[in-house]
Amino acid sequence: MEPLTGMGVLALMGAAATIAGASEDLESDVGSQSNPNSQVQLAPQMMYPHRIHSKAVSGEPPSNALMCAIGGTTASVLISTGASAVLALAIGAIVAAAIHGTYSITAYMGRSASQKRFKQPVYLDVIRSHTPVIMGYAFITTICILVVSYLMVTALAHPFPLPLLAFIWGITVGAIGSSTGDVHYGAERQFQNVEYGSGLNAANSGNIVRKAESGLRNGIDNSWFCAKFGGPVTGLAFGMTVFLSGWVTAVFDATKGDAIGWVSVIAGVIIVLMLILWNRNIEVAARAAYGPYKEDEAEAEVAA
């Protein structure tokens, strides 16, 4: 393939992946999926009933992989019957969003109902208002992942079938979302009542913020907050993963010989080394900005 065409396809894939990452994280924030869900479930048990949606369908990677695999399978069946790709991908994403919406409702009803003894109400209006938002985000995530997978199969001639690629990218986007953006929701948004600048003291577990900027806090308020930082950086992370893992082979095209293939490997390793140095840089800056939290006992004794 022409290098310029390859780069163009890759740029489009990176853009779609960035949107998929952002919407994946915001979808999990609306419904409190993944790890921060532990606090949402713990809160009523600590006598803090709340109005936050709680839908741990499963871990984020399996739930996104399910959505994307359903979308990918539907789309590839439709494409094989002669449907246009745009229509097939859109219908695949709609089916996936509908199934995800069903799971979200049953998960919310089940989890909230099981906490009746802690006086946690089941809010029917929360289901009515949150489910369309969850389905909307699920649709965006799925269609973007399907676009990435479809471009890989058709334009970059990747050997894996479309549903399998969609499944793998679903696992990856879920893994990235629960590793990055969820921390912003779990460690910051849920605990805005504790002082900024440290980790969460385990004694505060379950004491999540239940009042919103106006009225009682719900899942949509949480996605509003996380859309300012957690969501976009998750998008950047997934976009960077898709873009950089393809970029090294698009620039150093291994079809021209194994030697260039090895150069692509070296380019990848250099990128990783740069990221290690960047992490170290942030580590030094963060240590200076927030710490230390304790005094060195040996030094304190000497001073005394």
Place this chain on the structure above:
Amino acid sequence: MIDIAGILMANIVYVILITLGGVLISWSVHFVPVGGAPAAMAQATGIGTGTVQLAAGAGLTGLVTAGAMMQITNNAALVLASGAVGAMIMMSVTMIVGTWVYAYGVGCPPASAKVKYDPITKDRQDLYVSQGTEGHGLPTVSYVSGVIGGALGGIGGSLVYYALMSINNGLALPDLVGMASVFAVGIFFVNAVIPSYNIGGTIEGFHDPKFKRFPKAVLASLIATFFCALISVLAIGGM
């Protein structure tokens, strides 16, 4: 009638390679610094997700790059290396963005609660662990450990895929790719789950005392992957 013994003997090298790949995946998972739900609340060092989830995310990204490379070259070393690079990139990108969130979103420095000094940077750790937590974020040693874990997982996953693709069979190429990739994903998950019993939710990387438990998981993976290898070789070789 399928000649089971014949197929197995003809592909015995691939059975061994698949088993080796599974063992590598199992070992790699111990390197990945995961803190589970406590890390998502900045209560434990590592990435705020589950072991299986992150290892699978990285390893399968490596599988995608290895699959692409395998189509254009027969050089096994290059396929494995590109699998390793794909997984390393996913892992290091996830960890750097995780660090952004810890440093700028949550406001806490990376700190390990398992060691007093970071073995790589020699930075003091215990003073930077905030009250009531088991550390937070990704200190350099955990980051490097994660990158090593990604590389090993990528190599393991690609090795399994490479071996499955090399089995003697009568399948058309798209069918072979479909079967081999699904088996590779399945074997990856088996070996990502086994070490999580060792890790029990949180591990900081190779400097964590839990890391020393890896031989048990590696042995369990050896046995489990061997059976997976027999079945996958029979399934693909019998076609």
